[in-house]
Amino acid sequence: MKKIILATLISGAMSASALAVDAGSGTVTFTGSIIKAPCSIAPGEESQNVPLGQVSNVTLEQGHMSSAQDFSIKLQGCNLQDDNEVSITFEGTEAVTGTGLLQITGDAKGAAVKIMSTSGVQIKVNDPYTQQYVKGDNELKFTAALQGLEGVTVVPGDFSATTRFTLEYQ
Numbered sequence: 001m002k003k004i005i006l007a008t009l010i011s012g013a014m015s016a017s018a019l020a021v022d023a024g025s026g027t028v029t030f031t032g033s034i035i036k037a038p039c040s041i042a043p044g045e046e047s048q049n050v051p052l053g054q055v056s057n058v059t060l061e062q063g064h065m066s067s068a069q070d071f072s073i074k075l076q077g078c079n080l081q082d083d084n085e086v087s088i089t090f091e092g093t094e095a096v097t098g099t100g101l102l103q104i105t106g107d108a109k110g111a112a113v114k115i116m117s118t119s120g121v122q123i124k125v126n127d128p129y130t131q132q133y134v135k136g137d138n139e140l141k142f143t144a145a146l147q148g149l150e151g152v153t154v155v156p157g158d159f160s161a162t163t164r165f166t167l168e169y170q
Contacts, residue, residue, distance in 0.1 A: 037167065037169060038078055038080050038084075038169050039076065039077065039078040039086070039138065039167075039169070040076045040077050041073065041074070041075060041076075041167075042074035045072075045073050045074045048071060050069055050071045050144055051069065052066060052069055052144065052145065052146050053066070053067075053069070057154040057155070057156050060110065060111050060148030060154045061154060062148065063147065063148050063149065064147070064148055065145045065146065065147040066145045066146040067145065068116065068120075069144055069145065070118075070142070070143050071141075071144060072140060072141045073088070073139070073165065073167075074137070074138070074139050074140075075133060075138040075139070076137050077136070077137070078133055078135055078136055078137070078138055079135065080135055084132070084133055084134075084169065085131065085132055085169075085170045086131055086132075086133050086140070086167055086168070087128040087168040087169075087170060088123075088128065088129055088130075088140060088166070088167055088168075089126065089128045089129070089165065089166050089168075090102070090115050090123060090126075090129075090163040090164075091163060091166065092125050092126070092161070092162065092164065093125075094125050094126065095112030095149060096112070096149060099112070099124075099149075100114075100122055100123075100124025100125055100126075100127065101114055101125065101147060101149075102114075102115065102125045102161045102163055104146075104159040104161045105160055105161065106157060106159040106160055107155070107158050107159070108154075108155060108157035108158060109152070109153070109154070109155035109157070110148060110149055110152040110153050111146050111147060111148050111149060111154055111159070112146075112147055112161070113144055113145070113146060113147070113161045113163075114144065114145050114146075114147040115142060115143075115144050115163070116142065116143045116144070117129070117141075117142065118141045118142065118143060120143075123142065125163065128168065130170075
């Protein structure tokens with residue numbers, strides 16, 4: 001009788017471990033960085049994707065612009081006592097010298113990305129733009145659009161543009 005119970009227990013344990021192996025597994029990796037600043041950049045805000053959509057080449061002719069899309073950078077736990085300023089610089093390759101527009105890459109040609117404040121003021125690539133921030137949590141709000149380059153033929157195709165932003169607190 002003892003042998004039958006022992007055999008049943010061993011068989012049951014082997015079946016349970018076989019089921020556990022087939023249940024799946026994976027890994028979780030935590031990444032980030034520690035920065036020397038009065039505010040933290042909220043998780044997920046340090047690397048974003050802003051879709052500008054499928055824009056007609058006719059819309060961009062003669063330097064016209066697509067509809068603007070909103071994006072923001074959220075700051076957390078700003079620990080200064082008084083209202084202060086933060087300067088943000090969107091770094092990248094300028095499409096045409098002096099325009100302040102961000103160059104696109106890919107098959108599409110004749111357009112560039114225009115970064116703006118929420119009031120529509122252009123924020124030129126590689127030039128600092130200053131905003132106020134307060135103690136606690138803040139949201140730096142912006143818009144971006146695709147703009148045709150004047151005097152250049154707009155060529156349809158896929159594109160992308162990447163900018164790196166840096167913050168400087170004052």
